[in-house]
Amino acid sequence: MIRFDGVTKQFPDGTVAVDDLSLTAPTGKITVLVGPSGCGKTTSLRMVNRMIEPTRGAIVIDGQDTARMDQAQLRRGIGYVIQHAGLFPHRTVLDNIGTVPRLLGWDRARTRERSRELLERVGLDARLADRYPTQLSGGQQQRVGVARALAADPPIMLMDEPFSAVDPIVRDQLQDEFLRLQDELDKTIVFVTHDIDEAIKLGDQVAVLRVGGSLAQVAEPAYLLAHPADDFVADFVGRDRGYRSLQFQPSPRLPLRSERTVVLGERPGEAGSAWLLVVDEHRHPVGWVEPGRVGDRPVEDADLHRGGTLARADGTLRGALDAALSSPSRRGVVVDDSGALIGTVLAHEVLSAIEDTDRPERDERDPVRGGAVDVAGEQA
Amino acid sequence: MIASLLSWFTDAETWAGESGIGNRLLEHLWYTLATMVVAMVLAVPAGLWVGHTGHARWLVTVANSLRAVPTLGLLLAASLWLRTLPGDLAYVVPSIAVLALLAIPPVLAGTYGGIEAVDPAARDAAYGVGMRGRQVLWQVEVPNALPLILSGVRSAVLQVVATATIAAIVGLGGLGRFIIDGLALSDYAQAGGGALLVAVLALALEGLLALVQRRLVSPGLSGRPVGGSRKDDEDAPREEPGESTVDLRTPA
Numbered sequence: 001m002i003r004f005d006g007v008t009k010q011f012p013d014g015t016v017a018v019d020d021l022s023l024t025a026p027t028g029k030i031t032v033l034v035g036p037s038g039c040g041k042t043t044s045l046r047m048v049n050r051m052i053e054p055t056r057g058a059i060v061i062d063g064q065d066t067a068r069m070d071q072a073q074l075r076r077g078i079g080y081v082i083q084h085a086g087l088f089p090h091r092t093v094l095d096n097i098g099t100v101p102r103l104l105g106w107d108r109a110r111t112r113e114r115s116r117e118l119l120e121r122v123g124l125d126a127r128l129a130d131r132y133p134t135q136l137s138g139g140q141q142q143r144v145g146v147a148r149a150l151a152a153d154p155p156i157m158l159m160d161e162p163f164s165a166v167d168p169i170v171r172d173q174l175q176d177e178f179l180r181l182q183d184e185l186d187k188t189i190v191f192v193t194h195d196i197d198e199a200i201k202l203g204d205q206v207a208v209l210r211v212g213g214s215l216a217q218v219a220e221p222a223y224l225l226a227h228p229a230d231d232f233v234a235d236f237v238g239r240d241r242g243y244r245s246l247q248f249q250p251s252p253r254l255p256l257r258s259e260r261t262v263v264l265g266e267r268p269g270e271a272g273s274a275w276l277l278v279v280d281e282h283r284h285p286v287g288w289v290e291p292g293r294v295g296d297r298p299v300e301d302a303d304l305h306r307g308g309t310l311a312r313a314d315g316t317l318r319g320a321l322d323a324a325l326s327s328p329s330r331r332g333v334v335v336d337d338s339g340a341l342i343g344t345v346l347a348h349e350v351l352s353a354i355e356d357t358d359r360p361e362r363d364e365r366d367p368v369r370g371g372a373v374d375v376a377g378e379q380a
Numbered sequence: 381m382i383a384s385l386l387s388w389f390t391d392a393e394t395w396a397g398e399s400g401i402g403n404r405l406l407e408h409l410w411y412t413l414a415t416m417v418v419a420m421v422l423a424v425p426a427g428l429w430v431g432h433t434g435h436a437r438w439l440v441t442v443a444n445s446l447r448a449v450p451t452l453g454l455l456l457a458a459s460l461w462l463r464t465l466p467g468d469l470a471y472v473v474p475s476i477a478v479l480a481l482l483a484i485p486p487v488l489a490g491t492y493g494g495i496e497a498v499d500p501a502a503r504d505a506a507y508g509v510g511m512r513g514r515q516v517l518w519q520v521e522v523p524n525a526l527p528l529i530l531s532g533v534r535s536a537v538l539q540v541v542a543t544a545t546i547a548a549i550v551g552l553g554g555l556g557r558f559i560i561d562g563l564a565l566s567d568y569a570q571a572g573g574g575a576l577l578v579a580v581l582a583l584a585l586e587g588l589l590a591l592v593q594r595r596l597v598s599p600g601l602s603g604r605p606v607g608g609s610r611k612d613d614e615d616a617p618r619e620e621p622g623e624s625t626v627d628l629r630t631p632a
Contacts, residue, residue, distance in 0.1 A: 051508060076510030086505030090523040090598035100509050132600030148509070 001027045002048060002156065002188060007057035009043050009213070017043040018213035020057070025205075026373050027062075027155075028186040032203035034193055035236070040213030041192045045158050048190060049078045061156065076100055079149030079157035079187070083165055085141040087133040093119065093144050094129040100152040118147040123177055139170040146178070150185070159191045163198065175201060196237055200225070200244065205373040208233050219371025222248035223360045229367040246318035249357050251311070254320060254350065256334055256343030262289070265298050275329030278304060283340040285310060288328045310335050313342055317357070321350045384569040385576070394573070399557065401577065407553035408581065411544045414476050416537060419483035424529070427488045431495025431525070432517050440492050443485045452546055454478050459550045468552075475547040482543055483536035490532015494525025527601055530593045534586060541582045545574075555581065 002025040009018040018040040025031035033041040046052040048059055050071050059066045066074055087096050097115040098106075106114070119129060122143040133141055142162055149157055163171045163178075179202065182189065193199050199206045200221040207218040210232055217229040225245035228234035238244070261277045262268045268276055268291040276291045278299055287304030294303055311323035311334050324332030324347035331344035363370025388394055395401050423443070430436055458474035465473055498521050506520040522529075545556030558574025561567070594602070 049508060051504070072510045072512050074510070075508060080505065080508035082501060082505060082508065084501045086499070086501035086508075088502050088506070088520055088524075089499065090520075090600045092600070103510055103515070132598070134600060145505075148505075 001025065001062060002031075002190065003060040004044070005058045005060060007044070007047060007054045007059060009040065009047060009052060010055045016213060018047070018054075021209075021213065021215055023207055023215060023218060024372070025188060025190050027188045029204040029373055030182060030189040030191055030202055031373075032191045032193060032199040032206045033209060034196055034199040034203075034206060035209035035216075036211060037194060038211045039209040041194075041209050042160055043213070044209070045160055045190055045192045048156075048158055049075045049080060051075075076103055076152065077154050077156070079154045081142075081145050081149045081157065081159040081162045083161040085133070085138075085145035085162075087141055087144055087148070089133050092130050092132055093124075093136070096133065096144055097147045097151050099148055100154075104152055114151060115147075118150055119144075121150070121181070122147045137170075138166045139174060142166060142174060146181075155188060157187045157189045159189060161193055162191075164193065164195065171198075178202065197244075200237075200247070208236055215368065217368050217371075219369075220360075220373060223371025226359045227362045227367070227371065243318065243321075245359075246321060246354065247316050249317040249354070251313070251315055251317055251320050252353050252356070254313075254334070254345045254353060256313075256345055257331075259331065259333075259341065259344045261285075261341065262299055264301070264304075267296060267298055268294050273329075275331075277329075277331075277333065277341070277344075279341055285333050285335065285341050308333055310339070311345075312337065317350060317354055320345060321347065321354070324350055381568070381572070385572055388569040388573045399553075404553055404555050404557055405577065405581065408541070408544055408555045408578075411475065411479065411547055411552075411554055412537065412540050412585075415479040415483055415540050415544070416533070418476060418480040419487055419536060419540075420533070422480070423484045423487035424491050427491025427529075428495060428517065428522070431492045432513070432521060437492075440489055443488045446481055447485050449481065451478055451482055451543055452549070454481070455546055455550060471547070471550045471552045475544075475550060475552055479540050479544060479547075483540050486532045486536040486539070487529075488532070490535075491525065491529045494528030494532075495521050497528065498524045523598060524601065526597050527593070530589070530596070534589045534593075537585055537589060538582055541585060542578060545578060 004021045004023040007018055007021045008016065010016050021040075021044060023031075033044055035041050043052055047054050048061075048066070050066060053067075088099070091099075094112060094115045097118050098111040101111040101114055116126065116129065119126060124140060124143050124147070128136065128140065133144070136144065142165075145162065149159075163174050166174065175198065191199075191202060193202075203221055205218060206221050206224050208216040208224070210216045216236075217224060217233045219227070222245055224233070225237055225241040225248075228237055228241075234241075259277050260272055261279045261283075264278050264280055264286055268289065272291075274290060274292070275288045278286050278289055280286050287306045288308065289299050289303045289305065305328045308327035308329075309319070309323050311319040311332055313334050313336055320332060320334065322332075323334065324330065324345055327333060327344075329344075331346060332350070333344055334342050336342050360371065393400075397403070426439060430439055455474060455478045458478055459471065462474045463470050495517075502520060502524065503516065506516045511519060544554055545559055547554050548556030548560040555574050555578050558577070559571050562569070562571025562574060
């Protein structure tokens with residue numbers, strides 16, 4: 001657990017970057033610091049590993065005041081990932097990953113073995129081991145950056161906008177893999193971003209900071225979307241927060257209807273409705289066709305309308321609603337874990353399911369911290 | 381002219397003894413080496429310190445202004461001032477000192493500039509993973525600054541080799557002897573031959589240092605291929621089911 005205890009940072013020129021910040025990042029959870037530029041989120045992060053020293057207040061990790069710890073030792077025990085990866089250009093991918101183990105005095109063989117293991121863990125090809133950073137794409141560099149931070153298996157990770165410099169598709173993929181990795185590793189993570197969508201997607205708990213470095217609100221994402229503490233937070237979490245909050249609502253059992261399908265490459269047969277769902281040989285949906293246009297010939301790839309998204313049966317209400325809204329036939333396609341078709345659902349059916357769900361209860365006593373992750377069970 | 385040059389080079393006398401090409405070449409190399417050792421011992425640590433700490437950047441400016449000092453005048457003044465030194469030292473010390481003064485600015489600027497130009501993200505990461513100041517310097521800053529440090533050294537070596545000819549003016553050896561003596565005796569074949577030798581020596585040393593640089597600098601910095609093509613396995617979006625929804629479109 002990382003505790004910010006009344007932390008203030010004033011720079012020599014008089015600017016107050018962080019103002020009396022008190023916040024707890026619970027063990028094994030992702031705490032996201034989010035806010036506009038100038039809100040002191042990066043400064044707050046960098047005070048944890050003492051890249052920046054606080055002016056007042058203390059940062060306490062598992063009961064130990066970081067100000068009393070040796071700087072280099074402290075940092076070796078904390079994984080650190082930064083925006084442009086900050087890989088060492090003169091070292092190979094493998095040597096970059098092995099940096100901290102080497103600093104900790106591991107021998108060469110053990111370091112290399114561990115580095116190879118991590119290369120695989122972050123989803124990189126073993127053939128990249130002997131490449132140099134300039135030979136990698138931005139996304140690959142960022143993965144190496146994460147692997148380097150994980151190399152000595154630190155209990156804490158600090159991540160400063162690690163995914164903001166890569167393109168949106170790669171970013172989305174890196175975020176998904178990051179969550180999957182965190183599922184296995186259970187690190188205590190402090191994550192900085194300016195992107196509220198990223199904050200809500202990744203955070204177990206989101207702390208919104210305002211310009212001048214004070215805490216506007218800290219809460220679990222669903223709570224934050226449901227009960228912004230003030231206008232600033234409401235503005236910052238954005239307009240479609242009602243829709244986005246569906247992402248935290250697991251789908252109840254939706255009334256699925258069975259859907260007539262045709263296998264790609266076969267004839268549609270008699271037209272029952274204006275749209276017919278096309279599947280592959282494993283019953284994985286691939287798109288929709290208009291049987292009237294195909295006529296009596298086999299369905300080809302070129303006939304497919306691919307506009308619809310797929311919802312997982314055990315996914316969220318947002319996924320189900322989006323599947324219905326995006327489907328050309330207005331029937332949202334629902335699949336099982338393996339991606340095989342289960343049935344379809346209509347938008348109004350998803351909406352009535354939404355009407356039946358509860359919103360997170362508002363904590364009237366403490367609007368700013370009411371929705372924060374409960375850390376009472378942990379030792380201070 | 382070419383014929384007389386050729387006959388100078390082919391004359392056995394030209395190569396023989398203490399005043400032969402072989403010996404003069406060794407003397408010239410020795411002056412160059414001694415100068416570079418002195419210059420690097422002073423300029424490299426100073427450049428590393430200024431670059432690493434960001435203190436005393438004025439040192440680099442001052443050193444650069446030294447380039448404006450007329451070498452020949454300084455050499456004569458230094459020789460007068462140091463003429464009481466015993467034996468050959470009375471000539472060697474002022475010569476090396478003046479040549480070193482010429483070599484310091486490029487080495488200092490290259491070293492400082494190299495450290496200064498290290499990617500700030502890499503430096504930040506180096507401290508962030510828990511390297512101490514010295515480890516950052518030797519494990520990250522110096523290896524990354526090496527191309528610029530070495531290019532400073534190379535340009536210093538070129539200047540020193542060319543300028544070491546003036547040591548002959550105060551009575552020392554080296555390839556400058558041929559030029560000074562040739563000019564004094566109106567033996568233009570000898571003067572031209574000496575000049576040609578200096579040029580060839582400069583090119584040879586430059587080639588040698590280029591090889592050294594190739595060996596010392598990490599392929600990650602020089603951009604030389606190290607097997608495998610670049611970026612061939614770009615992050616192609618994978619077809620894993622996402623959190624809740626998956627596009628029906630197959631990613632391009």
